[in-house]
């Protein structure tokens with residue numbers, strides 16, 4: 001299948017993320033959007049998207065002009081198995097006791113780790129992003145402190161990397177949910193590939209709105225790596241879904257947004273225990289103690 005890319009650069013992180021979000025709404029819909037800070041110290045950000053059909057030049061030109069970005073450069077890429085390509089490129093990630101790897105690195109799995117096999121696919125969560133890494137490290141930290149999760153949910157599971165991490169170290173079934181049906185399919189495939197069928201239950205849901213989640217609540221640990229806006233909206237439901245003394249591991253929060261999220265959750269009786277910043281992203285561990 002032919003793949004097209006549309007790439008531009010612009011100044012400023014907020015503008016770059018806003019452009020990335022706007023690109024997700026383009027027609028034809030991109031199969032992926034990336035936002036990266038350029039490493040040349042220029043303060044420029046690169047925003048790009050992949051498309052399976054040729055993107056519309058006029059829409060791109062209007063978008064670039066509206067967002068103050070340079071005109072998009074559209075390229076047609078030679079036929080390549082991109083998933084296979086990305087898989088080869090992805091190096092394994094170590095996060096506390098967890099070792100996240102693709103099948104091409106199966107021979108590198110250390111003996112004394114909790115392995116999580118994640119193939120690059122159309123879902124977020126290979127362990128490379130600071131938010132996933134922060135959540136895995138927060139999980140590792142809780143477990144090191146003697147916490148044992150018995151009722152665990154992963155809201156916005158993507159690949160189910162966090163749910164599978166919890167299922168690797170604790171005996172109870174974990175519920176993994178995502179608003180995106182493609183992510184739920186990827187999550188189920190990963191659960192099977194990791195031999196965790198029956199240990200991680202994957203459902204399609206927005207927030208806690210699913211009978212499986214309702215039946216399993218209250219939780220003693222909830223992961224939610226889903227960006228600041230949805231996290232803020234989720235705070236009252238999180239307060240209802242967590243049992244007293246239960247933990248929430250939240251990520252997808254830009255560093256400068258963290259204080260606001262902490263305040264919002266504190267108003268719902270869910271208070272800061274630990275915070276960690278990895279590059280631009282902050283992961284929070286909070287505990288309900290009303």
Ligand SMILES: C[S@@+](CC[C@H](N)C(=O)[O-])C[C@H]1O[C@@H](n2cnc3c(N)ncnc32)[C@H](O)[C@@H]1O
Nearest residue numbers: 124125132156157158178179180206207225226
């Ligand atoms: C940043 S990814 C996190 C994936 C994985 N949990 C990780 O830590 O790598 C966020 C995921 O949350 C999902 N999502 C966003 N808003 C959501 C919501 N309100 N309820 C459930 N899932 C949501 C997205 O579809 C996406 O798969």
